[in-house]
Amino acid sequence: MTDSKPMRADARRNRARILAAAEEVFAERGASASTEEVAARAGVAIGTVFRHFPTKRDLLAAIMKDLRRRLIEKAEALIAGGDPATAFFEYFTFLVGSSAGAGAVVSLLADEGTPIEPGEQIMALDHVFARLLDAAREAGTVRADVRLDEVMALLTAVTHGALAAGWPDDLRHRTVNLLLDAFRPR
Amino acid sequence: MTDSKPMRADARRNRARILAAAEEVFAERGASASTEEVAARAGVAIGTVFRHFPTKRDLLAAIMKDLRRRLIEKAEALIAGGDPATAFFEYFTFLVGSSAGAGAVVSLLADEGTPIEPGEQIMALDHVFARLLDAAREAGTVRADVRLDEVMALLTAVTHGALAAGWPDDLRHRTVNLLLDAFRPR
Amino acid sequence: MTDSKPMRADARRNRARILAAAEEVFAERGASASTEEVAARAGVAIGTVFRHFPTKRDLLAAIMKDLRRRLIEKAEALIAGGDPATAFFEYFTFLVGSSAGAGAVVSLLADEGTPIEPGEQIMALDHVFARLLDAAREAGTVRADVRLDEVMALLTAVTHGALAAGWPDDLRHRTVNLLLDAFRPR
Amino acid sequence: MTDSKPMRADARRNRARILAAAEEVFAERGASASTEEVAARAGVAIGTVFRHFPTKRDLLAAIMKDLRRRLIEKAEALIAGGDPATAFFEYFTFLVGSSAGAGAVVSLLADEGTPIEPGEQIMALDHVFARLLDAAREAGTVRADVRLDEVMALLTAVTHGALAAGWPDDLRHRTVNLLLDAFRPR
DNA sequence: TATGAATGAGCCTTCATTCAT
DNA sequence: CATGAATGAAGGCTCATTCAT
Numbered sequence: 001m002t003d004s005k006p007m008r009a010d011a012r013r014n015r016a017r018i019l020a021a022a023e024e025v026f027a028e029r030g031a032s033a034s035t036e037e038v039a040a041r042a043g044v045a046i047g048t049v050f051r052h053f054p055t056k057r058d059l060l061a062a063i064m065k066d067l068r069r070r071l072i073e074k075a076e077a078l079i080a081g082g083d084p085a086t087a088f089f090e091y092f093t094f095l096v097g098s099s100a101g102a103g104a105v106v107s108l109l110a111d112e113g114t115p116i117e118p119g120e121q122i123m124a125l126d127h128v129f130a131r132l133l134d135a136a137r138e139a140g141t142v143r144a145d146v147r148l149d150e151v152m153a154l155l156t157a158v159t160h161g162a163l164a165a166g167w168p169d170d171l172r173h174r175t176v177n178l179l180l181d182a183f184r185p186r
Numbered sequence: 187m188t189d190s191k192p193m194r195a196d197a198r199r200n201r202a203r204i205l206a207a208a209e210e211v212f213a214e215r216g217a218s219a220s221t222e223e224v225a226a227r228a229g230v231a232i233g234t235v236f237r238h239f240p241t242k243r244d245l246l247a248a249i250m251k252d253l254r255r256r257l258i259e260k261a262e263a264l265i266a267g268g269d270p271a272t273a274f275f276e277y278f279t280f281l282v283g284s285s286a287g288a289g290a291v292v293s294l295l296a297d298e299g300t301p302i303e304p305g306e307q308i309m310a311l312d313h314v315f316a317r318l319l320d321a322a323r324e325a326g327t328v329r330a331d332v333r334l335d336e337v338m339a340l341l342t343a344v345t346h347g348a349l350a351a352g353w354p355d356d357l358r359h360r361t362v363n364l365l366l367d368a369f370r371p372r
Numbered sequence: 373m374t375d376s377k378p379m380r381a382d383a384r385r386n387r388a389r390i391l392a393a394a395e396e397v398f399a400e401r402g403a404s405a406s407t408e409e410v411a412a413r414a415g416v417a418i419g420t421v422f423r424h425f426p427t428k429r430d431l432l433a434a435i436m437k438d439l440r441r442r443l444i445e446k447a448e449a450l451i452a453g454g455d456p457a458t459a460f461f462e463y464f465t466f467l468v469g470s471s472a473g474a475g476a477v478v479s480l481l482a483d484e485g486t487p488i489e490p491g492e493q494i495m496a497l498d499h500v501f502a503r504l505l506d507a508a509r510e511a512g513t514v515r516a517d518v519r520l521d522e523v524m525a526l527l528t529a530v531t532h533g534a535l536a537a538g539w540p541d542d543l544r545h546r547t548v549n550l551l552l553d554a555f556r557p558r
Numbered sequence: 559m560t561d562s563k564p565m566r567a568d569a570r571r572n573r574a575r576i577l578a579a580a581e582e583v584f585a586e587r588g589a590s591a592s593t594e595e596v597a598a599r600a601g602v603a604i605g606t607v608f609r610h611f612p613t614k615r616d617l618l619a620a621i622m623k624d625l626r627r628r629l630i631e632k633a634e635a636l637i638a639g640g641d642p643a644t645a646f647f648e649y650f651t652f653l654v655g656s657s658a659g660a661g662a663v664v665s666l667l668a669d670e671g672t673p674i675e676p677g678e679q680i681m682a683l684d685h686v687f688a689r690l691l692d693a694a695r696e697a698g699t700v701r702a703d704v705r706l707d708e709v710m711a712l713l714t715a716v717t718h719g720a721l722a723a724g725w726p727d728d729l730r731h732r733t734v735n736l737l738l739d740a741f742r743p744r
Numbered sequence: 745t746a747t748g749a750a751t752g753a754g755c756c757t758t759c760a761t762t763c764a765t
Numbered sequence: 766c767a768t769g770a771a772t773g774a775a776g777g778c779t780c781a782t783t784c785a786t
Contacts, residue, residue, distance in 0.1 A: 011766070032218065034759060045768040047763090056760065146364065153353060153361045154344070161343025175339045178332065182368030194786070197749055220776060231751045236778065238749095383745070404590060406780060417747040419784090428781065518736065525725060525733045526716070533715025547711045550704065554740030566765070569770055592755065603772045608757065610770095 015052050018042045023063050031060065068125050071095065075128035084135035088142060089180055091132055092151075096159050096176050126152065136183075143185045154179060201238050203228045209249050213349070217246060254311050257281065261314035270321035274328060275366050277318055278337075282345050282362050312338065322369075329371045340365060387424050389414045395435050403432065440497050443467065447500035456507035460514060461552050463504055464523075468531050468548050498524065508555075515557045526551060573610050575600045581621050585721070589618060626683055629653065633686035642693035646700060647738050649690055650709075654717050654734050684710065701743045712737060 007015075021042035025033045035056055039046045053059035074094065078087045126148065133151060136142040158179060162172050193201075207228035211219045221242050225232045239245035260280065264273045312334065319337060322328040344365060348358050379387075393414035397405045407428055411418045425431035446466065450459045498520065505523060508514040530551060534544050565573075579600035583591045593614050597604045611617035632652065636645045684706065691709060694700040716737060720730050 008766075014767085035761090036759070039769095046761090047768055047770095048766080050761065051766075054761090147360065149357055150361045150364050153347065153351070153357060154365065156351060157343040157347025158340070161339065161346060165339070165342060167339060171335055171339060174333070175336045178336050178368050179340065179365065181372075182364050186372045194747090194749070196785075200749080221778090222776075232777090233752065233779085234750055240778085242777065380745075386746085407782090408780070411748095418782090419747055419749095420745080422782065423745070426782090519732065521729055522733045522736050525719065525723070525729060526737065528723060529715040529719025530712070532719060533711065537711070537714060539711060543707055543711060546705070547708045550708050550740050551712065551737065554736050558744045566768090566770070568764080572770080593757090594755080604756090605758085605773065606771055612757090614756070 011052075014042070014044055014048055018044065018049055018052055018059075019062060019066055022059055023066075026060070026063065035059070071098075072124055072128055075125075075132065079128065079131055079135070085139035085141045086136075088132040088136035089183075091129075092155060092180060093176055095155060096162055096172065140185065142183045146183055151183070197238075200228070200230055200234055204230065204235055204238055204245075205248060205252060208245055209253075212246070212249065221245070257284075258310055258314055261311075261318065265314065265317055265321070271325035271327045272322075274318040274322035275369075277315075278341060278366060279362055281341060282348055282358065315341075326371065328369045332369050337369070383424075386414075386416055386420055390416065390421055390424055390431075391434060391438055394431055395438075398432070398435065407431070443470075444496055444500055447497075447504060451500065451503055451507070457511035457513045458508075460504040460508035461555075463501075464527060464552060465548055467527060468534055468544065501527075512557065514555045518555055523555070569610075572600070572602055572606060576602065576607055576610055576617075577620060577624060580617055581625075584618070584621065593617070629656075630682055630686055633683075633690065637686065637689055637693070643697035643699045644694075646690040646694035647741075649687075650713060650738060651734055653713060654720055654730065687713075698743065700741050704741055709741070 018038065022038045025038045025041055029037070035049055036046055038059070039049045042049070049059070053062060075091060078091055082090065129152065130148050133142065133146070133148055137144060137146075158176065161167070162175075167175065204224065208224045211224050211227055215223070221235055222232055224245070225235045228235070235245070239248055261277055264277055268276065315338065316334050319328060319332070319334060323330060323332075344362065347353070348361075353361065390410065394410045397410050397413055401409070407421055408418055410431070411421045414421070421431070425434060447463060450463055454462065501524065502520050505514065505518070505520055509516060509518070530548065533539070534547075539547065576596065580596045583596050583599055587595070593607055594604055596617070597607045600607070607617070611620055633649055636649055640648065687710065688706050691700060691704070691706055695702060695704070716734065719725070720733075725733065
């Protein structure tokens with residue numbers, strides 16, 4: 001979009017490394033982990049991190065963006081190839097279990113006041129989710145009166161909760177299953 | 187128990203002020219807000235805060251303790267005077283709506299590694315919650331297979347989520363109602 | 373001297389207690405120990421310490437003065453009743469061994485820049501020491517060319533060294549004996 | 559040994575500056591002088607000091623190490639090229655006069671409880687001193703019964719005393735000469 | 745007078761960000 | 766572009782000193 005120059009090969013490799021390292025570090029230590037540690041884990045110097053992401057906030061935002069992208073891809077795969085009646089539930093479950101990395105990052109939404117994302121990406125995730133939800137509704141496996149924002153709200157809450165509180169797998173499974181029941185018609 | 191001396195009037199007033207200021211500040215800015223700001227909001231010098239709470243962690247712990255106490259009192263009132271069939275639902279709803287201050291603080295449980303509370307207080311909250319849950323189960327308004335830890339997990343998640351994401355009242359209501367349905371027998 | 377009022381009995385008792393506590397505390401923890409701890413050890417409130425000694429420095433000075441007084445008394449006893457030929461050596465040895473409390477305090481002379489004493493007291497100690505030294509010189513047990521300032525310098529150095537470095541008794545004995553030999557005529 | 563990278567030129571320059579400034583500052587103000595002042599004197603920002611010496615204690619330790627190194631070098635030069643009969647006396651005199659910077663720092667060994675040095679360095683200094691002492695003993699200029707620990711004890715005491723009390727040159731000379739006589743056979 | 749709470753300057757340390765190499 | 770040293774604003778905490786009780 002705004003890519004004036006194509007970016008050198010090693011630069012792109014560094015960018016990817018940093019992103020990966022950052023996701024790990026922030027997931028382990030929370031959003032207050034130091035940028036220095038990210039650099040170390042990525043095997044680059046601190047200056048390099050700031051060249052790619054002028055601000056710590058930018059780095060965090062990039063992680064979120066990256067994560068969203070992967071989640072959207074997964075959703076699209078489910079939309080394309082899954083069973084509409086169950087895809088929604090599968091996806092919800094998958095998200096809570098998988099977002100290890102993201103959850104920690106999300107937490108900074110609470111720590112800092114200002115939102116961190118371009119919005120457009122959120123819309124995209126909302127969009128695929130809406131499609132899964134609609135499909136399930138049509139298939140009759142989700143109540144007609146369940147709205148998207150409620151689903152997203154619960155998703156966010158449980159995702160973060162699972163990570164922040166470190167729910168063991170067993171608890172997470174039971175909790176999510178219980179919650180999903182709320183969506184089912186009675 | 188350990189109150190050797192009753193504590194001077196002005197000291198008690200300051201302690202209360204600090205606690206109130208801290209609850210506000212941490213709710214607004216998250217647990218990483220500075221102690222200095224708490225002092226400013228309370229209208230005292232920084233030293234005074236540290237005289238009452240030798241450590242930032244102590245201050246956070248005190249807030250939690252204070253909050254728990256209030257929550258437990260509310261629960262006991264409901265146990266004593268409410269309708270067993272609905273008290274559980276009322277309480278859950280109340281908690282999510284009321285814990286403005288606490289949620290933010292709870293988040294530090296994730297930020298820092300070390301637990302922040304005496305434990306006994308947590309037990310106390312769990313305990314009253316268990317009683318409300320049991321009563322509801324007996325009254326047949328809650329499914330027999332719902333376990334306490336699942337309830338607490340969801341409560342924590344939704345409470346924090348509501349605060350961190352700043353759900354508007356309307357969304358919060360719908361979300362909580364939806365969630366509570368998950369507890370009901372079908 | 374400047375005592376306008378005779379000072380109430382309990383006040384004098386407090387003053388003494390504080391002095392004693394301070395000597396202990398500073399000897400154990402060094403001059404950087406907190407005034408609060410002195411108060412605690414003395415069993416009084418911090419305000420009381422500052423009422424008697426408006427400044428930490430004043431407190432330190434008072435300890436020194438007190439110590440000097442005791443040392444001078446000891447010297448006078450030796451001058452009055454001891455053997456002139458050996459009194460000097462006895463006294464020197466006694467000082468190094470006894471000044472446990474003072475040494476730590478002396479160290480603050482190095483820590484802070486400004487001298488701590490009225491001077492007149494130092495003179496007094498110098499004075500009795502001069503008398504012991506003269507007596508020994510006349511008795512022929514000390515070299516004629518040994519001057520008072522050298523003796524005082526070595527005394528201070530060794531006293532402080534013994535304390536600061538925590539010389540065991542054995543080492544201190546040998547060291548002092550060796551040093552005293554330097555004063556003897558050959 | 560652990561020098562993986564040679565260290566940038568400006569970094570080395572700063573490190574040296576900081577070390578020099580610290581030696582001055584601590585010598586003047588004692589070990590309790592602020593790191594901020596060291597930074598100011600060195601003409602760098604406070605962060606730079608902490609980058610080179612992560613802890614104030616580390617800075618102090620570095621000064622000591624540096625000083626010891628210089629002292630040991632001097633001793634080795636004397637062992638190699640000096641007159642065994644007098645080298646010991648020369649060195650002792652030199653140490654007392656030169657250690658302006660160190661003495662103050664040494665005092666922190668007393669102030670804080672924990673030792674500050676690798677130990678091996680102390681051994682090294684002891685070692686060269688032992689050789690000088692042995693040589694003098696063999697040359698007959700030092701009494702046979704003088705032990706190394708006594709010598710070191712007196713050295714430390716006098717060195718620190720000279721600095722802390724600010725002995726004028728004249729007094730220092732006379733005192734040291736008097737003391738050295740104690741080592742000579744009679 | 746004694747008490748002990750309040751004050752606030754100052755200390756050590758961390759870390760996002762900048763900039764010379 | 767990458768490197769990593771330098772910067773300097775906070776932040777948590779301590780402690781001598783003041784002052785209301």
